[in-house]
Amino acid sequence: xxxxxxxxxxxxxxxxxxTVEVDGRQLQCRIKGKVLKTERNVYNPIAVGDYVSLQGDPxxxxxxxxxxxRERTSSLIRWNKKRNxxxxxxxxxxxxxxxxxxxxxxxxxxxxxxxxxxxxxxQPLIVINKADLAVGSDIKDxxxxxxxxxxxxxxTSALSGKxxxxxxxxxxxxxxxFCGQSGVGKSTLLNRMFTGLDLAVGNIxxxxxxxxxxxxxxxxxxxxxxxxxxxxxxxxxLEIAGVDARDLAFYFPEFVPIAENCSxxxxxxxxxxxxxxxxxxxxxxxxxxRYESYLRIYExxxxxxxxxxxxxxx
Ligand SMILES: Nc1nc2c(ncn2[C@@H]2O[C@H](COP(=O)(O)OP(=O)(O)OP(=O)(O)O)[C@@H](O)[C@H]2O)c(=O)[nH]1
Ligand SMILES: [Mg+2]
Ligand SMILES: [Zn+2]
Numbered sequence: 113x114x115x116x117x118x119x120x121x122x123x124x125x126x127x128x129x130x131t132v133e134v135d136g137r138q139l140q141c142r143i144k145g146k147v148l149k150t151e152r153n154v155y156n157p158i159a160v161g162d163y164v165s166l167q168g169d170p171x172x173x174x175x176x177x178x179x180x181x182r183e184r185t186s187s188l189i190r191w192n193k194k195r196n197x198x199x200x201x202x203x204x205x206x207x208x209x210x211x212x213x214x215x216x217x218x219x220x221x222x223x224x225x226x227x228x229x230x231x232x233x234x235q236p237l238i239v240i241n242k243a244d245l246a247v248g249s250d251i252k253d254x255x256x257x258x259x260x261x262x263x264x265x266x267x268t269s270a271l272s273g274k275x276x277x278x279x280x281x282x283x284x285x286x287x288x289x290f291c292g293q294s295g296v297g298k299s300t301l302l303n304r305m306f307t308g309l310d311l312a313v314g315n316i317x318x319x320x321x322x323x324x325x326x327x328x329x330x331x332x333x334x335x336x337x338x339x340x341x342x343x344x345x346x347x348x349x350l351e352i353a354g355v356d357a358r359d360l361a362f363y364f365p366e367f368v369p370i371a372e373n374c375s376x377x378x379x380x381x382x383x384x385x386x387x388x389x390x391x392x393x394x395x396x397x398x399x400x401x402r403y404e405s406y407l408r409i410y411e412x413x414x415x416x417x418x419x420x421x422x423x424x425x426x
Pocket of ligand 2: 298299326346
């Protein structure tokens with residue numbers, strides 16, 4: 113590869129060295145100087161899945177420089193509170209596979225609701241893994257509700273193989289990003305679907321009933337013809353970035369037709385009187401857990417807007 117530009121896709125990045133796939137070859141790349149335009153408040157300018165323009169290094173084979181990032185068709189972002197910046201978890205994916213577990217670690221619908229709000233321009237798929245362990249009535253109740261409001265849900269077991277065939281069918285020919293808390297079984301599910309993949313899997317801490325953060329960086333993997341996906345490290349929480357509080361109700365599809373009947377035209381559905389959403393919760397038409405998620409996320413998106421008042425994401 114010479115001085116001319118070529119295009120590739122970022123498979124993973126470690127310590128500012130990005131492995132980029134170009135015409136089936138992998139190049140080790142760095143970002144060239146300050147050429148790359150970056151958004152304010154974003155700490156990783158390049159994410160897994162990004163399409164980039166590269167310049168080859170004339171002196172070393174297999175090495176390149178990233179000079180441009182192509183526009184993204186989608187991005188999965190979060191507010192990384194520890195770094196107080198926006199983190200791009202994955203770019204250009206089609207499908208967002210939100211993996212949760214029945215137990216060990218415990219089922220967390222609150223986490224799922226956050227992921228669903230973050231699924232901007234990504235098609236969501238809820239996967240509840242570890243179906244070989246007891247599936248409580250509370251979980252079944254939530255599965256019914258998610259399906260009722262229009263989200264696809266599949267119950268899987270990476271151990272017994274239940275639901276794994278369906279998951280495989282659903283991710284075919286799409287770039288699927290797997291996300292979820294540590295220990296829910298993202299990597300185990302992927303290994304079960306593709307023999308020979310051999311992603312590292314970890315143990316569940318008996319003391320804390322959670323995973324041990326086994327997958328340490330996100331990577332785009334091509335496992336077979338028609339199967340490309342991104343395995344990501346477990347995250348404790350997905351803090352919403354870039355959603356306007358006034359728009360939040362639009363991210364809860366079951367709220368949308370009901371909210372039209374609120375008395376205040378700009379009702380936040382928090383504590384306003386004659387709020388149709390609050391009434392629908394009382395009447396059992398909106399699941400109380402979903403409304404609870406809404407209230408908590410509402411607080412978060414307001415906090416985000418205060419932290420980044422002029423951000424393109426705020
Ligand atoms: N019983 C049961 N255990 C499972 C299942 N899937 C995964 N596990 C176990 O859960 C543990 C964690 O699995 P991982 O695949 O490492 O989880 P992960 O989501 O990739 O975790 P991180 O990489 O830390 O984010 C391992 O001990 C797996 O054997 C399942 O369907 N049933
Ligand atoms: Mg993993
Ligand atoms: Zn309202």
